[in-house]
Amino acid sequence: MPPNQMPPNPTPLETVEAMLSAYGSQTDSWPAEAQAALQGLLEAEPKAAALFAREKSLDDWLDARLPDPSPQLMESVLANLETQIKASPAEIVNLALNPQSGPHSGPQPGLKSGPQSGPKSNWQKSTLGASLTALAACFMAGFIVGPLVFETLTGAGDPLASLEIISTVFLPTEPL
Amino acid sequence: MYGHTLGEHLVASQTDDELLAAIGRGDQAAGAEIVRRHLGYVLHICNRKLGNRAEAEEAAQDVFASVWKNAGSWQSGQAKVTTWLFRVASNRCIDILRRRRPTANLDEISEPSDPSANAEEELQIADRDRIIRAALDTLTPDQKQAIELVYYKDLKQREAAEGMGLSVAALESILRRARAKLHQTLAAQRDPLEMI
Structure with missing residues (x-):
């Protein structure tokens, strides 16, 4: 032009x-x-x-795009995820001891049946927590019951004396 | 440390099923992507059922708490994630309505006369939301900003142009390219609402 x-x-x-x-x-x-x-x-x-x-x-x-949620709601939802992922060992044990705690949504399509909840399956966390608790209980029971049994068997007056008798009788005195 | 993370640059290309599996391994980036994709949809369902924004936001938070808890148990291929979200959101809303009206019976609370038709319609709304968001993501940043300002924020041409530091003619040129690109991207999509 x-x-x-x-x-x-x-x-x-x-x-x-x-x-x-x-x-x-x-x-x-x-x-x-x-x-x-x-x-x-x-x-x-x-x-x-x-x-x-x-x-x-x-x-x-x-027009079909749904309104964006508020940034506050986004942050809140993501903070919840962060809390779930970074659950401390104490929280995991608590979860193991109280598996019914927390929101429960009931059976849902697409979810595996059987024990479940939590990221990376709280069921796994509950098994671990229960095992640790049982192990600790056995350990404590051994500490308390063991000396009492020895005391009864040896007739000694106190647990330490009974342990001394047991060691004298059952442990080798000569070098192996 | 729970497993590996997908990384923010990868999550956008993952399917919902893959994202849930990653969330099950403790991947926060995958969680953020699921929120980006579906929080608006969940909020929409809760808002429609509860008719109260504050309660809808509370319900949406509960729905995603359930997602975080159950992600590790998700079996891909069994159902669509949006179907699951719809069901969890519906159940949570019913709980809230019960709490709001403890004496009301369940029949009064579950308002849809044909729940499956209602669910189908809601899922199509979710599909359309996902499709248009994906199409908008194909635009360049300035094209996307122009659409946001003129279409979604309803600014006048001059205001939008000033906001972007452009002349009105330059803004119109960007808008034309943006709309042409959207036409091209959406041409392959069949409108879910046409299937009703």
């Missing part, structure tokens, strides 16, 4: 095409003359109607 020549005024169809392709079918924000051009063209010009329908279908898709 020669530099001194002004571009020709766009036709109403060109105006409508330009507005539709940029702003879609929501005509409220269009300039008044473009809105008027569209109204005149929708019935008279099949191409304008087709363009409008095409952009309207895209706007329907854009």
Whole structure:
């Protein structure tokens, strides 16, 4: 185009095409003359109607995006996940001892049946916790009951004396 | 340390099933991606059932607490994650409605006359949300910002252009490219609502 020549005024169809392709079918924000051009063209010009329908279908898709949750809610939900993942050993043992604690959603599609809950299965945590608890209980019972049994067997007056008698009788005195 | 993490750059390409498996191994990035994909949907369900934003947010938090707890037990292929989320969210909302009206009976609370049709419609809403978000993610940052400002924030052309430091003509050019790209991306999608 020669530099001194002004571009020709766009036709109403060109105006409508330009507005539709940029702003879609929501005509409220269009300039008044473009809105008027569209109204005149929708019935008279099949191409304008087709363009409008095409952009309207895209706007329907854009409308289908659900509203974003608030950042606070996102943070809260993710903080809960972080807490679950970083559960301390004490919390895991507590979970093992109280497997019914915490929200329960009941049987759900897609979930494995059997013992379950928690990331990486709280069932595994509960088994570990129960085993550790049982081991600790056995250890403590040995400490308490053992000397009393020896005391009864040897007839000694106190647990330490009974241990001395046991060691004298049963342990070798000569080097092996 | 629980297992390996997928890394934020990888999670976006993972399926929901793969993300749940990763969450089961303690992967926080996978958890963040599941939240990004589905929190809006869960909130939408709870909002529709409860009609109260604060209670809906409380219910949505409970739903995701259940997701974190049960992710390690998820069996891929048995059901869609969105189906599970819908059911957990529905049950949680019923619990909240019961708490709100302890004397009401369950029939009064579960409002849909045809729950399966209701669930189907909600799942299609979730599908459309997922599809349009994925399509928007294909745009360049300036295209996405232009769509956000003009379409979702409903700014006037001049305000949006000023917000982006552009002329109105430049903004319109970006919007045209953005809409053309969205047309191209969405052309392959069959609108789930057309299947009703």
